[in-house]
Amino acid sequence: MIDLKKIPTSPGIYIYRNTAGEIIYVGKAINLKKRVTQYFQRDDALGPKTQTLVSQIDSIETKTVGSEIEALILESSYIKKYRPKYNSLLKDDRSYIYICISHDPIPRIYTARQSTLPKIGDVYGPFPSGSAVLSLLKTIRRLFPYRSRINHPPKPCLYCHLGLCPGPNPDPKIYRQNIGKIKRLLTGKFQILQKQLKQEMKYASAANQFEIALERRQQLESINYIVTGWKNLTNLFEKINLPEDNQSSAISELITTLNPYLNISKINRLECYDISQMGTKHFVGSMTVWQNGQIDKSQYRKFKINTKGTPDDQFMIKEIVYRRLQHPEWTFPDLIVVDGGKPQLNAASSVTDLPIIGLAKKFETIVIKIDDNYQEINLPQNSHALLLLKSLRDEAHRFANRYRKELMSKSIL
Numbered sequence: 380m381i382d383l384k385k386i387p388t389s390p391g392i393y394i395y396r397n398t399a400g401e402i403i404y405v406g407k408a409i410n411l412k413k414r415v416t417q418y419f420q421r422d423d424a425l426g427p428k429t430q431t432l433v434s435q436i437d438s439i440e441t442k443t444v445g446s447e448i449e450a451l452i453l454e455s456s457y458i459k460k461y462r463p464k465y466n467s468l469l470k471d472d473r474s475y476i477y478i479c480i481s482h483d484p485i486p487r488i489y490t491a492r493q494s495t496l497p498k499i500g501d502v503y504g505p506f507p508s509g510s511a512v513l514s515l516l517k518t519i520r521r522l523f524p525y526r527s528r529i530n531h532p533p534k535p536c537l538y539c540h541l542g543l544c545p546g547p548n549p550d551p552k553i554y555r556q557n558i559g560k561i562k563r564l565l566t567g568k569f570q571i572l573q574k575q576l577k578q579e580m581k582y583a584s585a586a587n588q589f590e591i592a593l594e595r596r597q598q599l600e601s602i603n604y605i606v607t608g609w610k611n612l613t614n615l616f617e618k619i620n621l622p623e624d625n626q627s628s629a630i631s632e633l634i635t636t637l638n639p640y641l642n643i644s645k646i647n648r649l650e651c652y653d654i655s656q657m658g659t660k661h662f663v664g665s666m667t668v669w670q671n672g673q674i675d676k677s678q679y680r681k682f683k684i685n686t687k688g689t690p691d692d693q694f695m696i697k698e699i700v701y702r703r704l705q706h707p708e709w710t711f712p713d714l715i716v717v718d719g720g721k722p723q724l725n726a727a728s729s730v731t732d733l734p735i736i737g738l739a740k741k742f743e744t745i746v747i748k749i750d751d752n753y754q755e756i757n758l759p760q761n762s763h764a765l766l767l768l769k770s771l772r773d774e775a776h777r778f779a780n781r782y783r784k785e786l787m788s789k790s791i792l
Contacts, residue, residue: 381439383419386412391443395465398437404465405457406507407450409443419695432465433484437717446606448515450568456504466507473504476512478565485549486558487526489514504567519606522598523557541676569606573599587774590773627672629763635762637714640747640754641734646713647671650703651738651771652727653685653718654695660692661786665779667771668712673773678709681782694720694728701730718772720746721753738772 386393388410395404408414419431444450458466460473480501490512498500506512519525520543527538531547538544545554563572580595622659639779648670658664668678682699696717696720703709717723724737724746737746743765745756758765772778 381419381436382630383412383416386439387441387443388412389443390445390447391441392450392451392457394440394442394457395436396433396438396440396773400613402437402457402461402463404432404463405454405461407447407454407731411443411445412772415439415441425601428465447511448518448564448605449567449569451506451508451511452565455504456567458505458507474775475507476509477502477504477506478512478516479503479557480562483529485526485531485551485554487528488558488561489527490516501562503513519561522601525554525557525561530568542676564602570601573602573606576602590777593769593773615703632758632762633714633767635735635743636756636758637734637747638751641714641736643714643734648710648712648766649714649716649771650712651716651718651775652696652699652703653772653775653779653781654692654699655776656690656692656695661783662695663779663783663786664695665775665782666699666703667774667778669767669771670710674771679774679778680709681778683782683786693722696723697726697730700727704731716768716771718775720744721748724753738768743769 386523390409391504393411393415394402397403406414415576415628418429418436442453444453453654457463475493477491477496479489479491479497480503481489481497482500490509491497491502494504504512507511520538522542523539524545526544526549531544533547535546536544536742538547544556560572560575563569563575568586576595580592580599583589583592583595603739634646635641648668650669651667652664654662662684664682664684666682668675670678680703682702684695684698696719700715700717704711711733713734714728715731715733717727717735717737718740720737720739721724725734726750728748729734735748737748738744742757743760745758745765745768747754747756
């Protein structure tokens, strides 16, 4: 006798067995009790195949989980292991979707059906819900960018500009490390992955690799989000705690902080500038952009320093801000941020009347120039406004360094 009152209301998977103890069907649900109860309603409300399934159910087992991603992967593992009869009858095997990771030097990730599964490569599935899998892959790709095409064009693709693809020439070691993390996600090894990201964040911070430490923290926060509490994967990739998220509160906090000094009432576009140099040549600058609620990589710009042949960060900041202002078609920013303190702030403010601040690295101090005086502000380290400024500054630093390295490689060739 099946007692539906004992079915929990928690999210998880439900397992139907026949009188021989064989698993004949596995499914997942946000509310197990509500979903299972639907099978035992009036016969005329069920299809003929479902009626046959229900007539053979002798016992029900449930396994509760904390999130849909866990349920999705657990359901898949049970279907793969036991091949329940009615999972095939109620949903044609050929319509199940699989996630595949190739064994190429730069592995790619893609989906396939039973008939098109690769002979070589790692295969995860089967997954009954194609839409859930596609949403899951969108979420994963925001965390760990990957390739989905066999051959990448020589120039960055659309996904590269969206931060979802590592580009035509990714670092093989780093890329494979990311693939390893994706494999852990797809096999449900969430705690191992969380521990790994914590360690990488700690080591990067100890080595003063703050950009890497910030990236690992953001990835860790995102993983924590998707494995705690039931989240709908359909919209999950738009909600997880990535650098672009919490931006509305960040901008509101930034306006509140700066308004008494710079009279700023809105910020729709934010630009940050940094300089990268080495030795006596290869002086470059970068501009990164936040607008329309997110960091916009399509608006990034790089500058080769033209008017200075010796190291001089202040002069170079002045040059790239001046040159940027010669392009009104790029849309002028509501606020400019320069990497540095008073010297860099002075240099940039000498060529524009637009609101401008400096972000001094040592204590992440916001520096504001008011006539000939300076105001220094230190926001809490967990401030959304400060995290946004740091993210944009770190992006400017990364983008400038990459451009300098490109020029150095070309000069060697």
